[in-house]
Amino acid sequence: MQAAKPWSPPASAGAPTQTAKTDWTKALPVIGPVVLFIIWDLVVRLGFIKPILLPAPLDALGTLITGLAGGPLLGDFLITVWRTVQAFLIAALVGMPLGIVLGSTEKAYRSVEFLIDFFRSTPSSALIPLFLMIFGVSDINKVAIAAFGALLIVIFNSAYGVINARKQRVMAAKVMGATRWQVFRDVLVWESLQPSFVGLRSAVSMALVIVIVAEMFIGADSGLGNRIINSQQVMNVKDMYASILAAGALGYALNVLFLLVEKRIVHWSGR
Amino acid sequence: MSTVLNAPVFVEAPEPAFQPGPAGTHITIRGLTKYFAGWPLYEDFDLDIPKHKIVSVFGPNGCGKSTLINMIAGLVPIDKGQILFDGKSLQDTKIGYVFQNYREAMFPWMRTIDNIAYPLKLQGKSKAEVERRMAELVASFDVKFDLNRYPYELSGGQQQTASIMRALAPNPEVLFLDEPFSALDFEMTLFIREKLQEVFMQTRTTMVLVSHDLEEAVYLADQVLLLTKRPTKVAEILPYDDPRPRTTVTLSEPSFVKAKKLSLEIFQREVRR
Numbered sequence: 001m002q003a004a005k006p007w008s009p010p011a012s013a014g015a016p017t018q019t020a021k022t023d024w025t026k027a028l029p030v031i032g033p034v035v036l037f038i039i040w041d042l043v044v045r046l047g048f049i050k051p052i053l054l055p056a057p058l059d060a061l062g063t064l065i066t067g068l069a070g071g072p073l074l075g076d077f078l079i080t081v082w083r084t085v086q087a088f089l090i091a092a093l094v095g096m097p098l099g100i101v102l103g104s105t106e107k108a109y110r111s112v113e114f115l116i117d118f119f120r121s122t123p124s125s126a127l128i129p130l131f132l133m134i135f136g137v138s139d140i141n142k143v144a145i146a147a148f149g150a151l152l153i154v155i156f157n158s159a160y161g162v163i164n165a166r167k168q169r170v171m172a173a174k175v176m177g178a179t180r181w182q183v184f185r186d187v188l189v190w191e192s193l194q195p196s197f198v199g200l201r202s203a204v205s206m207a208l209v210i211v212i213v214a215e216m217f218i219g220a221d222s223g224l225g226n227r228i229i230n231s232q233q234v235m236n237v238k239d240m241y242a243s244i245l246a247a248g249a250l251g252y253a254l255n256v257l258f259l260l261v262e263k264r265i266v267h268w269s270g271r
Numbered sequence: 272m273s274t275v276l277n278a279p280v281f282v283e284a285p286e287p288a289f290q291p292g293p294a295g296t297h298i299t300i301r302g303l304t305k306y307f308a309g310w311p312l313y314e315d316f317d318l319d320i321p322k323h324k325i326v327s328v329f330g331p332n333g334c335g336k337s338t339l340i341n342m343i344a345g346l347v348p349i350d351k352g353q354i355l356f357d358g359k360s361l362q363d364t365k366i367g368y369v370f371q372n373y374r375e376a377m378f379p380w381m382r383t384i385d386n387i388a389y390p391l392k393l394q395g396k397s398k399a400e401v402e403r404r405m406a407e408l409v410a411s412f413d414v415k416f417d418l419n420r421y422p423y424e425l426s427g428g429q430q431q432t433a434s435i436m437r438a439l440a441p442n443p444e445v446l447f448l449d450e451p452f453s454a455l456d457f458e459m460t461l462f463i464r465e466k467l468q469e470v471f472m473q474t475r476t477t478m479v480l481v482s483h484d485l486e487e488a489v490y491l492a493d494q495v496l497l498l499t500k501r502p503t504k505v506a507e508i509l510p511y512d513d514p515r516p517r518t519t520v521t522l523s524e525p526s527f528v529k530a531k532k533l534s535l536e537i538f539q540r541e542v543r544r
Contacts, residue, residue: 168375171346175368176390176441186389190380268379271423 099158157199161192330498367438428459
Protein backbone atom coordinates (compact mmCIF):
# COMPACT_ATOMS: atom_id res chain seq x y z
CA MET A 1 0.00 0.00 0.00
CA GLN A 2 2.73 2.37 0.98
CA ALA A 3 4.66 1.75 -2.22
CA ALA A 4 1.88 3.10 -4.41
CA LYS A 5 1.26 6.43 -2.74
CA PRO A 6 2.52 7.95 0.49
CA TRP A 7 -0.18 7.88 3.10
CA SER A 8 -1.30 11.34 4.16
CA PRO A 9 -2.68 11.94 7.64
CA PRO A 10 -6.23 13.29 7.81
CA ALA A 11 -4.96 16.55 9.30
CA SER A 12 -3.24 17.49 6.07
CA ALA A 13 -6.33 16.80 4.00
CA GLY A 14 -6.66 20.49 3.20
CA ALA A 15 -3.08 20.78 1.98
CA PRO A 16 -3.05 22.75 -1.26
CA THR A 17 -0.89 20.18 -3.08
CA GLN A 18 -3.65 17.61 -2.87
CA THR A 19 -6.65 19.55 -4.12
CA ALA A 20 -7.68 16.70 -6.40
CA LYS A 21 -7.76 14.25 -3.50
CA THR A 22 -9.23 16.59 -0.90
CA ASP A 23 -12.85 15.77 -1.77
CA TRP A 24 -12.17 12.11 -1.34
CA THR A 25 -10.51 12.27 2.06
CA LYS A 26 -13.25 14.56 3.34
CA ALA A 27 -15.88 12.10 2.17
CA LEU A 28 -14.25 9.16 3.96
CA PRO A 29 -16.23 9.39 7.22
CA VAL A 30 -19.51 9.37 5.27
CA ILE A 31 -18.74 6.14 3.41
CA GLY A 32 -19.45 3.81 6.34
CA PRO A 33 -22.95 5.13 7.14
CA VAL A 34 -23.91 5.34 3.44
CA VAL A 35 -22.84 1.73 2.86
CA LEU A 36 -24.78 0.63 5.94
CA PHE A 37 -27.92 2.41 4.70
CA ILE A 38 -27.57 0.87 1.23
CA ILE A 39 -27.21 -2.63 2.69
CA TRP A 40 -30.12 -1.95 5.02
CA ASP A 41 -32.24 -0.74 2.10
CA LEU A 42 -31.32 -3.74 -0.08
CA VAL A 43 -32.08 -6.19 2.70
CA VAL A 44 -35.58 -4.71 3.05
CA ARG A 45 -36.19 -4.30 -0.71
CA LEU A 46 -35.12 -7.83 -1.57
CA GLY A 47 -37.25 -9.19 1.22
CA PHE A 48 -34.53 -10.86 3.30
CA ILE A 49 -36.13 -9.43 6.41
CA LYS A 50 -39.84 -8.79 6.66
CA PRO A 51 -40.81 -5.11 6.68
CA ILE A 52 -42.76 -5.78 9.86
CA LEU A 53 -39.41 -6.38 11.64
CA LEU A 54 -37.26 -3.86 9.80
CA PRO A 55 -38.60 -0.74 8.07
CA ALA A 56 -36.89 0.78 5.05
CA PRO A 57 -34.14 3.18 6.17
CA LEU A 58 -35.81 6.19 4.56
CA ASP A 59 -39.03 5.44 6.45
CA ALA A 60 -37.15 5.21 9.74
CA LEU A 61 -35.22 8.41 9.00
CA GLY A 62 -38.42 10.17 7.96
CA THR A 63 -40.11 9.16 11.20
CA LEU A 64 -37.05 10.33 13.11
CA ILE A 65 -37.03 13.74 11.44
CA THR A 66 -40.76 14.42 11.66
CA GLY A 67 -40.70 13.07 15.23
CA LEU A 68 -37.90 15.35 16.31
CA ALA A 69 -39.35 18.30 14.43
CA GLY A 70 -42.07 18.79 16.98
CA GLY A 71 -43.64 15.32 16.99
CA PRO A 72 -44.12 13.21 20.14
CA LEU A 73 -40.60 11.78 19.73
CA LEU A 74 -39.21 15.20 20.56
CA GLY A 75 -40.89 15.19 23.97
CA ASP A 76 -39.46 11.80 24.89
CA PHE A 77 -36.08 12.80 23.52
CA LEU A 78 -35.97 15.94 25.66
CA ILE A 79 -37.06 14.05 28.76
CA THR A 80 -34.22 11.55 28.28
CA VAL A 81 -31.77 14.40 27.70
CA TRP A 82 -32.95 16.12 30.86
CA ARG A 83 -32.66 12.97 33.00
CA THR A 84 -29.21 12.25 31.62
CA VAL A 85 -28.08 15.81 32.24
CA GLN A 86 -29.38 15.74 35.80
CA ALA A 87 -27.67 12.44 36.55
CA PHE A 88 -24.48 13.64 34.94
CA LEU A 89 -24.44 16.95 36.80
CA ILE A 90 -24.89 15.20 40.14
CA ALA A 91 -22.06 12.80 39.28
CA ALA A 92 -19.75 15.56 38.08
CA LEU A 93 -20.42 18.06 40.86
CA VAL A 94 -20.04 15.45 43.60
CA GLY A 95 -17.54 13.16 41.94
CA MET A 96 -14.89 15.54 40.70
CA PRO A 97 -14.23 17.38 43.97
CA LEU A 98 -14.50 14.12 45.91
CA GLY A 99 -12.13 12.34 43.55
CA ILE A 100 -9.58 15.14 43.63
CA VAL A 101 -9.64 15.34 47.43
CA LEU A 102 -9.43 11.55 47.78
CA GLY A 103 -6.59 11.42 45.28
CA SER A 104 -4.57 14.09 47.02
CA THR A 105 -4.62 12.12 50.28
CA GLU A 106 -3.62 8.77 48.92
CA LYS A 107 -4.26 6.97 52.20
CA ALA A 108 -7.88 8.09 52.08
CA TYR A 109 -8.22 6.80 48.54
CA ARG A 110 -6.62 3.45 49.36
CA SER A 111 -9.14 2.93 52.14
CA VAL A 112 -12.13 3.29 49.80
CA GLU A 113 -10.46 1.98 46.67
CA PHE A 114 -11.97 -1.49 46.98
CA LEU A 115 -15.50 -0.11 47.36
CA ILE A 116 -15.12 2.15 44.33
CA ASP A 117 -13.59 -0.60 42.20
CA PHE A 118 -16.19 -3.11 43.29
CA PHE A 119 -19.22 -0.97 42.53
CA ARG A 120 -17.57 0.38 39.41
CA SER A 121 -17.32 -3.22 38.19
CA THR A 122 -20.88 -4.05 39.22
CA PRO A 123 -23.25 -3.48 36.30
CA SER A 124 -25.38 -0.58 37.51
CA SER A 125 -28.46 -2.17 35.96
CA ALA A 126 -28.04 -4.99 38.48
CA LEU A 127 -28.67 -2.44 41.20
CA ILE A 128 -31.96 -1.24 39.74
CA PRO A 129 -34.08 -3.39 42.07
CA LEU A 130 -32.14 -2.08 45.04
CA PHE A 131 -32.75 1.49 43.97
CA LEU A 132 -36.42 0.63 43.41
CA MET A 133 -36.65 -0.31 47.07
CA ILE A 134 -35.05 2.94 48.16
CA PHE A 135 -36.61 5.46 45.78
CA GLY A 136 -39.71 3.66 44.57
CA VAL A 137 -41.00 3.83 41.02
CA SER A 138 -40.29 7.50 40.57
CA ASP A 139 -38.53 9.87 38.28
CA ILE A 140 -35.90 10.42 40.97
CA ASN A 141 -35.08 6.73 40.88
CA LYS A 142 -33.97 6.82 37.25
CA VAL A 143 -31.81 9.84 37.83
CA ALA A 144 -30.42 8.42 41.07
CA ILE A 145 -29.25 5.13 39.65
CA ALA A 146 -27.74 6.78 36.59
CA ALA A 147 -25.99 9.33 38.81
CA PHE A 148 -24.65 6.53 41.00
CA GLY A 149 -23.18 4.63 38.07
CA ALA A 150 -21.65 7.78 36.59
CA LEU A 151 -20.38 9.04 39.94
CA LEU A 152 -18.03 6.10 40.50
CA ILE A 153 -16.43 6.60 37.10
CA VAL A 154 -15.86 10.29 37.79
CA ILE A 155 -14.39 9.66 41.25
CA PHE A 156 -12.08 6.97 39.96
CA ASN A 157 -10.69 9.03 37.10
CA SER A 158 -10.28 12.26 39.05
CA ALA A 159 -8.58 10.50 41.94
CA TYR A 160 -6.15 8.72 39.65
CA GLY A 161 -5.52 11.97 37.84
CA VAL A 162 -4.26 13.46 41.09
CA ILE A 163 -2.39 10.34 42.17
CA ASN A 164 -0.58 10.13 38.84
CA ALA A 165 0.18 13.87 38.68
CA ARG A 166 3.65 14.52 37.31
CA LYS A 167 5.86 14.33 40.38
CA GLN A 168 8.25 16.82 38.89
CA ARG A 169 5.63 19.56 38.61
CA VAL A 170 4.75 19.02 42.24
CA MET A 171 8.45 19.20 43.12
CA ALA A 172 8.87 22.34 41.03
CA ALA A 173 6.05 24.03 42.95
CA LYS A 174 7.47 22.88 46.31
CA VAL A 175 10.96 24.11 45.54
CA MET A 176 9.48 27.52 44.71
CA GLY A 177 8.06 27.58 48.21
CA ALA A 178 4.46 26.51 47.58
CA THR A 179 2.56 25.28 50.62
CA ARG A 180 0.57 22.04 50.53
CA TRP A 181 -2.58 23.96 49.75
CA GLN A 182 -0.89 25.94 46.99
CA VAL A 183 0.48 22.75 45.44
CA PHE A 184 -3.04 21.34 45.53
CA ARG A 185 -4.65 24.44 44.03
CA ASP A 186 -2.03 25.32 41.42
CA VAL A 187 -0.77 21.89 40.36
CA LEU A 188 -2.79 18.86 41.47
CA VAL A 189 -6.20 20.19 40.44
CA TRP A 190 -4.89 21.13 37.00
CA GLU A 191 -2.98 17.91 36.53
CA SER A 192 -6.16 15.97 37.24
CA LEU A 193 -8.22 17.87 34.66
CA GLN A 194 -7.37 15.73 31.68
CA PRO A 195 -8.08 12.35 33.31
CA SER A 196 -11.16 13.95 34.88
CA PHE A 197 -12.46 14.78 31.43
CA VAL A 198 -11.93 11.20 30.33
CA GLY A 199 -14.02 10.26 33.36
CA LEU A 200 -16.72 12.81 32.57
CA ARG A 201 -17.00 11.58 29.02
CA SER A 202 -17.39 7.94 30.08
CA ALA A 203 -19.75 9.08 32.83
CA VAL A 204 -22.15 10.83 30.48
CA SER A 205 -22.29 7.73 28.26
CA MET A 206 -22.91 5.58 31.32
CA ALA A 207 -25.64 7.93 32.52
CA LEU A 208 -27.39 7.74 29.17
CA VAL A 209 -27.23 3.93 29.09
CA ILE A 210 -28.70 3.61 32.56
CA VAL A 211 -31.39 6.24 31.96
CA ILE A 212 -32.53 4.39 28.83
CA VAL A 213 -32.55 1.03 30.63
CA ALA A 214 -34.39 2.53 33.59
CA GLU A 215 -36.96 4.10 31.30
CA MET A 216 -37.57 0.70 29.75
CA PHE A 217 -38.04 -1.27 32.91
CA ILE A 218 -38.93 0.99 35.83
CA GLY A 219 -42.52 1.85 35.11
CA ALA A 220 -41.77 4.98 33.13
CA ASP A 221 -44.34 6.70 30.97
CA SER A 222 -41.90 8.89 29.08
CA GLY A 223 -38.40 8.98 27.67
CA LEU A 224 -36.70 7.32 24.72
CA GLY A 225 -36.32 3.98 26.52
CA ASN A 226 -40.02 3.91 27.27
CA ARG A 227 -40.82 4.85 23.68
CA ILE A 228 -38.59 2.11 22.26
CA ILE A 229 -40.17 -0.61 24.36
CA ASN A 230 -43.73 0.65 23.75
CA SER A 231 -43.25 0.76 19.98
CA GLN A 232 -41.77 -2.71 20.09
CA GLN A 233 -44.79 -4.09 21.93
CA VAL A 234 -47.23 -2.73 19.35
CA MET A 235 -44.86 -3.61 16.49
CA ASN A 236 -44.55 0.02 15.44
CA VAL A 237 -41.09 -0.68 14.05
CA LYS A 238 -40.70 2.65 12.24
CA ASP A 239 -41.10 4.50 15.50
CA MET A 240 -38.90 2.00 17.33
CA TYR A 241 -36.03 2.41 14.90
CA ALA A 242 -36.48 6.17 14.88
CA SER A 243 -36.22 6.17 18.68
CA ILE A 244 -33.15 3.93 18.60
CA LEU A 245 -31.51 6.24 16.09
CA ALA A 246 -32.42 9.23 18.26
CA ALA A 247 -30.81 7.58 21.29
CA GLY A 248 -27.70 6.80 19.24
CA ALA A 249 -27.52 10.34 17.92
CA LEU A 250 -27.86 11.67 21.46
CA GLY A 251 -25.01 9.50 22.74
CA TYR A 252 -22.81 10.47 19.84
CA ALA A 253 -23.58 14.16 20.17
CA LEU A 254 -22.79 14.12 23.89
CA ASN A 255 -19.44 12.44 23.20
CA VAL A 256 -18.49 14.98 20.52
CA LEU A 257 -19.61 17.85 22.74
CA PHE A 258 -17.35 16.63 25.52
CA LEU A 259 -14.39 16.23 23.22
CA LEU A 260 -14.84 19.83 22.05
CA VAL A 261 -15.17 21.18 25.58
CA GLU A 262 -12.17 19.14 26.70
CA LYS A 263 -10.05 20.47 23.87
CA ARG A 264 -10.88 24.03 24.88
CA ILE A 265 -10.37 23.63 28.60
CA VAL A 266 -7.47 21.16 28.69
CA HIS A 267 -5.71 22.89 25.81
CA TRP A 268 -2.31 21.46 26.79
CA SER A 269 -3.49 17.87 26.56
CA GLY A 270 -1.19 15.65 24.55
CA ARG A 271 1.41 18.38 24.03
CA MET B 272 13.57 -11.21 84.59
CA SER B 273 14.06 -7.97 86.31
CA THR B 274 17.63 -7.47 85.23
CA VAL B 275 18.74 -7.02 81.69
CA LEU B 276 21.65 -9.19 80.72
CA ASN B 277 24.18 -7.97 78.22
CA ALA B 278 22.58 -4.57 78.03
CA PRO B 279 24.02 -2.54 75.19
CA VAL B 280 26.63 -0.12 76.35
CA PHE B 281 26.11 3.49 75.35
CA VAL B 282 28.87 6.02 75.44
CA GLU B 283 27.66 9.52 76.04
CA ALA B 284 29.61 10.89 73.11
CA PRO B 285 29.05 14.58 72.56
CA GLU B 286 27.76 15.57 69.13
CA PRO B 287 30.76 16.64 67.10
CA ALA B 288 30.91 20.41 67.12
CA PHE B 289 29.78 22.09 63.91
CA GLN B 290 32.79 22.94 61.78
CA PRO B 291 32.13 26.05 59.76
CA GLY B 292 33.65 26.19 56.29
CA PRO B 293 36.36 28.62 55.24
CA ALA B 294 35.55 32.28 54.66
CA GLY B 295 33.33 32.82 51.62
CA THR B 296 31.48 29.58 52.13
CA HIS B 297 27.79 29.69 51.24
CA ILE B 298 26.52 26.17 51.77
CA THR B 299 28.00 23.92 54.44
CA ILE B 300 27.19 20.23 54.38
CA ARG B 301 28.17 18.22 57.44
CA GLY B 302 27.79 14.51 58.13
CA LEU B 303 25.33 14.05 55.26
CA THR B 304 24.12 10.44 55.13
CA LYS B 305 21.73 8.94 52.65
CA TYR B 306 20.84 5.31 52.15
CA PHE B 307 19.27 3.91 49.01
CA ALA B 308 17.63 0.49 49.39
CA GLY B 309 19.78 -0.23 52.42
CA TRP B 310 23.05 0.73 50.75
CA PRO B 311 24.88 3.91 51.61
CA LEU B 312 24.93 6.45 48.82
CA TYR B 313 26.43 9.17 50.99
CA GLU B 314 27.96 8.48 54.38
CA ASP B 315 29.25 11.22 56.62
CA PHE B 316 29.72 13.50 53.63
CA ASP B 317 31.17 16.98 54.21
CA LEU B 318 31.30 19.74 51.64
CA ASP B 319 31.64 23.52 51.48
CA ILE B 320 30.11 25.32 48.50
CA PRO B 321 31.55 28.80 47.99
CA LYS B 322 29.44 31.93 47.64
CA HIS B 323 29.17 33.86 44.34
CA LYS B 324 30.75 31.00 42.46
CA ILE B 325 29.60 28.36 40.01
CA VAL B 326 30.33 24.83 41.17
CA SER B 327 30.02 22.05 38.61
CA VAL B 328 29.33 18.59 39.97
CA PHE B 329 30.84 15.78 37.94
CA GLY B 330 31.29 12.11 38.66
CA PRO B 331 30.74 8.50 37.60
CA ASN B 332 27.30 7.23 36.67
CA GLY B 333 25.12 6.46 39.65
CA CYS B 334 27.26 8.32 42.17
CA GLY B 335 24.32 10.54 43.00
CA LYS B 336 25.20 13.90 41.45
CA SER B 337 21.56 14.84 41.05
CA THR B 338 20.68 13.30 44.38
CA LEU B 339 23.27 15.54 46.02
CA ILE B 340 21.74 18.77 44.73
CA ASN B 341 18.24 17.43 45.30
CA MET B 342 19.12 16.81 48.94
CA ILE B 343 20.60 20.29 49.28
CA ALA B 344 17.50 21.77 47.61
CA GLY B 345 15.22 19.75 49.88
CA LEU B 346 13.62 17.70 47.11
CA VAL B 347 15.00 14.43 48.47
CA PRO B 348 14.94 13.84 52.22
CA ILE B 349 18.26 13.10 53.91
CA ASP B 350 18.78 10.37 56.48
CA LYS B 351 21.25 12.25 58.66
CA GLY B 352 23.36 15.36 58.63
CA GLN B 353 23.09 19.09 58.40
CA ILE B 354 22.91 21.48 55.48
CA LEU B 355 23.13 25.21 56.15
CA PHE B 356 22.98 28.20 53.83
CA ASP B 357 25.03 31.04 55.34
CA GLY B 358 24.18 29.47 58.67
CA LYS B 359 20.44 29.42 57.92
CA SER B 360 18.22 26.45 57.22
CA LEU B 361 16.61 25.77 53.85
CA GLN B 362 13.28 27.18 55.09
CA ASP B 363 14.84 30.60 55.50
CA THR B 364 16.62 30.51 52.15
CA LYS B 365 15.36 31.45 48.74
CA ILE B 366 16.51 28.92 46.17
CA GLY B 367 15.89 28.36 42.50
CA TYR B 368 15.94 25.04 40.72
CA VAL B 369 16.17 24.23 37.01
CA PHE B 370 15.11 20.73 36.02
CA GLN B 371 16.54 18.71 33.19
CA ASN B 372 13.10 17.92 31.84
CA TYR B 373 11.64 21.38 31.24
CA ARG B 374 8.50 19.84 29.72
CA GLU B 375 7.48 18.43 33.06
CA ALA B 376 8.74 21.35 35.09
CA MET B 377 6.70 24.14 33.52
CA PHE B 378 2.94 24.37 34.09
CA PRO B 379 1.28 24.00 30.68
CA TRP B 380 -2.01 25.47 31.94
CA MET B 381 -0.34 28.84 32.52
CA ARG B 382 1.06 31.18 29.91
CA THR B 383 4.84 31.29 29.89
CA ILE B 384 4.87 34.74 31.47
CA ASP B 385 2.66 33.49 34.33
CA ASN B 386 4.93 30.48 34.78
CA ILE B 387 7.88 32.80 35.24
CA ALA B 388 5.92 35.06 37.60
CA TYR B 389 4.57 32.12 39.61
CA PRO B 390 7.23 32.08 42.34
CA LEU B 391 6.72 35.82 42.83
CA LYS B 392 2.98 35.35 43.19
CA LEU B 393 3.64 32.61 45.76
CA GLN B 394 5.56 35.19 47.76
CA GLY B 395 2.57 37.52 47.60
CA LYS B 396 4.32 40.22 45.58
CA SER B 397 2.08 43.00 44.26
CA LYS B 398 1.18 43.21 40.61
CA ALA B 399 3.46 46.22 40.09
CA GLU B 400 6.40 44.45 41.72
CA VAL B 401 5.83 41.36 39.60
CA GLU B 402 5.66 43.43 36.44
CA ARG B 403 8.84 45.32 37.29
CA ARG B 404 10.74 42.10 37.93
CA MET B 405 9.39 40.56 34.72
CA ALA B 406 10.59 43.53 32.68
CA GLU B 407 13.99 43.22 34.35
CA LEU B 408 14.24 39.53 33.54
CA VAL B 409 13.10 39.98 29.95
CA ALA B 410 15.76 42.65 29.50
CA SER B 411 18.58 40.69 31.09
CA PHE B 412 17.74 37.53 29.12
CA ASP B 413 17.17 39.53 25.96
CA VAL B 414 14.07 37.44 25.26
CA LYS B 415 13.14 37.32 21.59
CA PHE B 416 10.10 35.02 21.79
CA ASP B 417 6.51 35.71 22.83
CA LEU B 418 6.09 35.07 26.54
CA ASN B 419 2.30 35.21 26.21
CA ARG B 420 2.37 31.84 24.52
CA TYR B 421 1.87 28.62 26.41
CA PRO B 422 5.08 26.69 27.18
CA TYR B 423 4.17 23.84 24.83
CA GLU B 424 4.05 26.34 21.96
CA LEU B 425 7.73 27.20 22.46
CA SER B 426 10.83 25.33 21.33
CA GLY B 427 12.79 23.26 23.84
CA GLY B 428 15.45 25.91 24.21
CA GLN B 429 12.87 28.64 24.73
CA GLN B 430 11.14 26.53 27.37
CA GLN B 431 14.39 25.93 29.20
CA THR B 432 15.23 29.64 28.98
CA ALA B 433 11.82 30.36 30.51
CA SER B 434 12.35 27.86 33.28
CA ILE B 435 15.73 29.41 34.12
CA MET B 436 13.98 32.79 34.21
CA ARG B 437 11.36 31.34 36.53
CA ALA B 438 14.06 29.97 38.82
CA LEU B 439 15.82 33.35 38.90
CA ALA B 440 12.66 35.47 39.24
CA PRO B 441 12.63 35.68 43.04
CA ASN B 442 16.36 36.57 43.12
CA PRO B 443 17.36 33.31 44.78
CA GLU B 444 20.47 33.05 46.90
CA VAL B 445 21.39 29.77 45.25
CA LEU B 446 20.46 28.41 41.84
CA PHE B 447 20.54 24.65 41.32
CA LEU B 448 20.71 23.29 37.79
CA ASP B 449 20.25 19.58 37.17
CA GLU B 450 21.71 18.79 33.75
CA PRO B 451 19.87 21.75 32.27
CA PHE B 452 21.26 21.33 28.76
CA SER B 453 21.08 17.59 28.25
CA ALA B 454 17.65 17.65 26.59
CA LEU B 455 18.59 20.46 24.22
CA ASP B 456 20.24 20.52 20.82
CA PHE B 457 23.79 21.85 20.54
CA GLU B 458 22.89 25.28 19.22
CA MET B 459 20.45 25.93 22.05
CA THR B 460 22.94 24.57 24.59
CA LEU B 461 25.56 27.09 23.51
CA PHE B 462 23.02 29.91 23.58
CA ILE B 463 21.66 29.18 27.05
CA ARG B 464 25.16 28.52 28.40
CA GLU B 465 26.12 32.05 27.37
CA LYS B 466 22.93 33.48 28.87
CA LEU B 467 23.62 31.68 32.09
CA GLN B 468 27.15 33.05 32.22
CA GLU B 469 25.87 36.59 31.51
CA VAL B 470 23.29 36.32 34.27
CA PHE B 471 25.93 35.01 36.64
CA MET B 472 28.21 37.94 35.86
CA GLN B 473 25.35 40.37 36.49
CA THR B 474 23.99 38.83 39.66
CA ARG B 475 26.83 36.69 41.03
CA THR B 476 24.22 34.20 42.23
CA THR B 477 25.78 31.08 43.72
CA MET B 478 25.13 28.25 41.29
CA VAL B 479 25.45 24.48 41.62
CA LEU B 480 25.37 22.75 38.26
CA VAL B 481 25.15 19.03 37.63
CA SER B 482 26.56 18.14 34.25
CA HIS B 483 27.38 15.02 32.34
CA ASP B 484 29.51 16.91 29.83
CA LEU B 485 33.00 17.50 31.18
CA GLU B 486 33.82 20.34 28.81
CA GLU B 487 30.66 22.18 29.78
CA ALA B 488 31.25 21.46 33.46
CA VAL B 489 34.74 23.00 33.36
CA TYR B 490 33.76 25.83 31.01
CA LEU B 491 31.11 27.24 33.32
CA ALA B 492 32.76 26.45 36.64
CA ASP B 493 34.82 28.29 39.17
CA GLN B 494 35.19 24.96 40.90
CA VAL B 495 34.77 21.47 39.53
CA LEU B 496 33.56 19.11 42.21
CA LEU B 497 34.60 15.59 41.26
CA LEU B 498 32.85 12.76 43.06
CA THR B 499 33.83 9.11 43.58
CA LYS B 500 31.78 6.00 42.99
CA ARG B 501 29.32 5.14 45.74
CA PRO B 502 29.52 5.39 48.66
CA THR B 503 30.21 8.81 47.30
CA LYS B 504 33.02 11.00 48.59
CA VAL B 505 34.68 14.11 47.25
CA ALA B 506 37.44 12.92 44.92
CA GLU B 507 38.82 16.35 44.27
CA ILE B 508 37.79 19.97 44.08
CA LEU B 509 39.53 21.61 41.14
CA PRO B 510 39.61 25.37 40.93
CA TYR B 511 39.38 26.89 37.46
CA ASP B 512 39.93 30.64 37.44
CA ASP B 513 39.98 31.83 33.84
CA PRO B 514 38.35 35.24 33.64
CA ARG B 515 34.78 35.72 32.46
CA PRO B 516 33.21 36.13 30.03
CA ARG B 517 34.63 32.91 28.75
CA THR B 518 34.12 32.32 25.05
CA THR B 519 34.87 29.70 22.45
CA VAL B 520 38.44 31.04 22.54
CA THR B 521 38.62 29.93 26.15
CA LEU B 522 38.05 26.35 25.05
CA SER B 523 41.50 26.26 23.46
CA GLU B 524 43.38 28.18 26.18
CA PRO B 525 46.13 26.09 27.80
CA SER B 526 44.64 26.72 31.25
CA PHE B 527 41.26 25.36 30.14
CA VAL B 528 42.78 22.37 28.41
CA LYS B 529 44.87 21.66 31.49
CA ALA B 530 41.90 21.88 33.85
CA LYS B 531 39.83 19.65 31.61
CA LYS B 532 42.63 17.10 31.25
CA LEU B 533 43.18 16.99 35.00
CA SER B 534 39.45 16.53 35.62
CA LEU B 535 39.34 13.73 33.12
CA GLU B 536 42.29 11.99 34.76
CA ILE B 537 40.70 12.17 38.17
CA PHE B 538 37.40 11.01 36.73
CA GLN B 539 38.99 8.02 35.01
CA ARG B 540 40.94 7.15 38.13
CA GLU B 541 37.68 7.12 40.10
CA VAL B 542 35.77 5.11 37.52
CA ARG B 543 38.45 2.42 37.43
CA ARG B 544 38.84 2.25 41.17
